[in-house]
């Protein structure tokens with residue numbers, strides 16, 4: 001059963017999500033966090049930075065695993081998800097950079113890299129708290145419609161819709177990579193707790209399909225219905241199509 005928390009503003013939902021993350025870290029200082037990129041968690045990361053600076057939230061023993069990376073972008077590329085994470089979170093908190101993991105988009109043997117990413121999550125003890133966004137086509141990580149609900153970390157083709165949605169981060173739509181490496185739906189579902197943040201009207205259909213639709217590969221976020229500890233943290237616009 002997906003728990004729904006709705007807030008008036010993006011700022012409020014970000015604060016609430018950050019509170020859940022900080023509760024997790026204070027309860028277990030060596031927590032393993034699963035992290036997302038994209039615009040949705042930026043407010044949450046800002047609030048975590050504030051908590052680190054003003055309230056001594058300590059990331060010294062935290063380990064992190066990001067969901068995904070564009071295929072072909074090296075970590076130093078301005079639009080890589082490694083750069084995104086450094087700029088939006090890691091550079092501003094006291095996490096050990098060696099304990100932060102982002103899949104490599106440039107490994108020579110991507111299949112072997114995907115396997116070792118899964119193994120590294122396992123060796124770290126599994127993910128305690130996974131943060132997710134949701135794509136307008138209902139994807140979680142880059143598990144586009146049609147992805148198996150037991151899929152693992154692998155290379156995927158991005159949908160046209162996702163390429164269009166993400167073009168805002170690039171100079172032109174032609175610069176958006178067509179493929180990515182992503183944790184699978186099955187990988188994500190193994191996290192002990194999951195929070196999904198979504199804001200804006202553009203997410204309302206995906207949110208309602210995920211929460212109220214059938215569990216289906218056509219909306220991979222619907223697989224979250226089968227998780228035992230999952231909370232959607234929404235603003236009013238993203239929650240607008242829910243019957244609550």
Ligand code: F6R
Pocket residue numbers: 035036037038039040041067068132133134135136139140141142
């Ligand atoms: C990012 C990710 C994606 C995004 C989703 C929403 O690591 O895995 O699933 O969460 O595409 O992106 P935004 O938040 O930019 O709308």
